[in-house]
Amino acid sequence: MTRITPNSSFSLTLRLHLPNQPGMLAKATAAIGEAGGNIGDIELIEQERAYTVRDLIVDATSEEHAHAIAERVSAIPELKLLQVDDRTFQIHQGGKIQIVSKIPLRTRSDLAMAYTPGVGRICMAIARNPERVYELTIKRNTVAVLTDGSAVLGLGDIGPAGALPVMEGKALLFKEFANIDAFPVCLSTQNVDEIVETAVRISTVFGGINLEDISAPRCFEVERLLQERLDIPVFHDDQHGTAIVVLAALENALKLVDKSLASVRIVINGAGAAGIAIHQLLTAAGARAIVMCDSHGIVSAGRADLNAEKRAVAVEQTGALADAMAGADVFLGVSKGGVLSRAMVQSMATDPVVFAMANPVPEILPEEAEGVVAVMATGRSDYPNQINNVLAFPGIFRGALDCRARRVNLEMKMAAARAIAALVSPDEIAPESIIPSVFDRRVVVAVSAAVQQAARATGVAR
Known part of the structure; x- marks a missing residue:
């Protein structure tokens, strides 16, 4: 049975009261290791002659696993487990973002300029020339993160309130990576x-x-209608952010296996928002042989259950995912965990490339594909080659806002993908290094510059 690597999504702080004697801490760490936990930081909180109090950071694989680790530690007779905290829940207490004033209000004069009566002059200046709204308000650096909560991560339709922590997180990423002020907008409608x-x-x-x-x-x-009605960039990140990062990573992966995008046979599993967008962007980039699969198998032209988007990418081939995989060069998974077997990977062409991007459980775990793939990527941060949209959307919006682009067009998406790929130099490209780290601060700068250049070249910048 494949063993899943513990990760910080299921991270605990265990506060222990231990006798101040040699070997007591070792008993606790041994119990954690035996239970399958990964130990991070160990902090000394209090030390007296007879006892010590320490906090241990421990990663687990699931909530059940975390509970089992805590139970194993609490069973040690000499120790007292004083407190167990779920670190993920802790950082979400009270939300993850806030609005902070840019100016001090210390005097009546400050108040009179920032608010009434002085603010009235600003209002009239904008009323006379609406373009000044970009100069005199937050508009030029503010993005709405808008959802209806119908397809949240891999959790499905959990509603707008359930979606709010994800939208807060998105706003946090906008601020941290691109200094963009973003705000969650969770709508109580799916119409x-x-x-x-x-x-x-x-x-x-x-x-x-x-x-x-x-x-x-x-x-x-929704995206099409908003793009028609608004003169500001509207960007569905689940579609285009994913597609941009996939294209960037795939271009570098194919360099490793000495294959071209035009020559490889690609299987995309998952024909929803991300899968359709990946198909469209890869086709625009030169891919010629793409087979899409959904939960019913190959998206074939003879099926009667296809919507317009699926009909546009349907092929003549029929069968199940396993049939599509035979002889394929590339697998791109944006579906659900565990649908790809080692045998399916073994049926692929020489030097297969597998991007298993379902979260939190990939279509196939890297441990299961070890030894039969040339390049492996996932959507998880605890494995190499994380396909993460944060490589795309902060820089795309930074560039689009800075040049006041009316939309994000195909050329801007292609430019973003190429900019991301180029940040991994030819001598750095390796099976576990096909994409920059999400913490590489060059990414937003490079993507923003490329997006602005493409926007100006295609006439959508102002």
């Missing part, structure tokens, strides 16, 4: 017209709209 109308009505405040976690096929229509 396309109502979503579009609401977005249009609030758009005055925002310089761009990032659509997030809206289920397919409605997400395609």
Whole structure:
């Protein structure tokens, strides 16, 4: 049975009261190791002659595993488990973002300029020349992170309140990586017209709209309608952010195996928002042989259950995922965990490339594919080659906002992908190094510059 690597998504702080004697801490760490936990930091909180109190950071593989680790430690007779904290829940207490004032208010004079009566002069200046809203308000650096909560991560339709922590997290990433002020907008409707109308009505405040976690096929229509009605960039990150990072990583992976995008046979498993967008961007980049699969197997032209987006990518071949995989060069998974077997990977062409991007459980774990893949990538941060949208959307919006682009077009997406790929130099490309780290601060700068250049070249910048 494959053993899943513990990770910080299921991370605990164990506060232990230990006799101040040699070997007591070792008993605790041994118990954690035997239970399958990974130990991080160990902090001394208190030390007296007879006892010590320490905090141990421990990663687990699931909530059940975390509970089992705590139970194993609490069973040691000499120790007292004083407290168990779930570190992920801790960092979400009270939310992850806040609004902070840019100016001090210390005197009546400050107040009179920042608010009434002085603010009235600013209002009239914008009323006379609406373009000055970009100069005199938050609009030029503010993005709405908009969702209806219908397709949240791999959790499905959990509603707008359930989606809010993800939207907060997105806003946090915008700020940390691109210094963009973003705000969650979680709508209590899944009606396309109502979503579009609401977005249009609030758009005055925002310089761009990032659509997030809206289920397919409605997400395609929502984005299309908003792009038609608004003159600010509207970008569905689940579609295009994923596709951009996949293209960047795939270009570098194919260099390793000495294959070209035009010559490889690609299987995309998952025909939702991300899968369709990946197909579209790879085709634009030169891919010629792509087979898409969904939960019913190959998206074939003879099927009667296809929506318009699936019909546009349907092929003549029929069968199941296993049939599609035979002889394929590349597998791109944006579906669900565990659907790809080692045998399917073994049926692929020489030097197969596998991107298993389902979260939190990939289509196949790297441990299961070890020895039969040439290049492996996942959507997880605890494995090499993480395909993470944070490599794309902060820089894309930074560039689009800075040049006041009216939309994010194909050329801007292609430019972003190429900029990301180019940050891994030819001598750095390796099976576990095909994509930059999400913490590489060059990424936003490079993507922003490339996006602005493409926007100006295609006439969508202002």
